[in-house]
Amino acid sequence: MSEMRRRDRQVTDLAEIKEIIEKNMILHLGLFDKEFPYVVPLHYGYEYDEGKNQFIFYMHGAKQGHKIDLIHQNPNACIQIEGEVIPDYDHEIPCKYGAFFTSFIGRGKAELLEKHDEKAHALNQLMQHQTGKRFEFTEKMTKPVAVIKVVVTDYSAKAKKMKSTK
Numbered sequence: 001m002s003e004m005r006r007r008d009r010q011v012t013d014l015a016e017i018k019e020i021i022e023k024n025m026i027l028h029l030g031l032f033d034k035e036f037p038y039v040v041p042l043h044y045g046y047e048y049d050e051g052k053n054q055f056i057f058y059m060h061g062a063k064q065g066h067k068i069d070l071i072h073q074n075p076n077a078c079i080q081i082e083g084e085v086i087p088d089y090d091h092e093i094p095c096k097y098g099a100f101f102t103s104f105i106g107r108g109k110a111e112l113l114e115k116h117d118e119k120a121h122a123l124n125q126l127m128q129h130q131t132g133k134r135f136e137f138t139e140k141m142t143k144p145v146a147v148i149k150v151v152v153t154d155y156s157a158k159a160k161k162m163k164s165t166k
Contacts, residue, residue: 011102011157020102020157021046021055023083025130029059029150030078031070031110039080040067045126055079055106055152058122063146068112077110077150088160099160106155113147122147 011017027044030037042059049056057079061067071077081104088098113119120137123145127135 011159016159017104017155017157018048020083020104020159021081022129023102024081026081027057027059028080029067029110029148030080031067032074032076033066033070038066038070043126043130045122045124045129047125052153054108055155057150057152058125059148059150060123060126061146061148063144067148068146071110071112071148075109075111077108079106079108079150079152079155080104102157102159104155104157106152108150108152108154111149111151113149116142118149119145119147122149 011020025043026041028039028041030039032038042061045058047056048054083102085099085101113122116137116139119142123137123142124134127133
């Protein structure tokens with residue numbers, strides 16, 4: 001990723017980055033759509049590969065549609081997550097208004113999973129993240145579902161945190 005301008009907000013601690021991802025339920029998947037970006041909000045699951053320092057995100061949806069077509073055309077993708085957005089309106093100057101937040105952004109390649117065992121694993125990561133539960137997935141359940149995997153190899157995280165009032 002390019003160098004972050006506001007280094008005071010950059011999050012580099014891996015535990016904090018994982019916490020940002022864990023606390024949130026929706027990501028925005030950005031894909032290429034000719035001359036304009038195409039961004040869609042999706043539920044997700046994820047895992048982290050310690051050896052490769054990679055986040056792996058999983059999303060699901062219909063097997064046909066615009067995002068599936070775009071992944072076939074160009075697998076380059078962007079993942080964006082924001083959370084804990086709290087308005088910061090305690091200012092007398094309008095241009096000082098803003099928000100406290102956490103965010104994660106990453107780049108990688110989108111891939112459509114085809115094999116039952118890969119889809120079942122991905123859907124379990126998604127369900128574990130969304131519900132805290134694991135499930136048994138049959139081929140009948142995984143066959144009609146598109147499962148998208150994005151291996152994020154380049155990422156950054158940012159936060160503007162409220163100052164402690166101690």
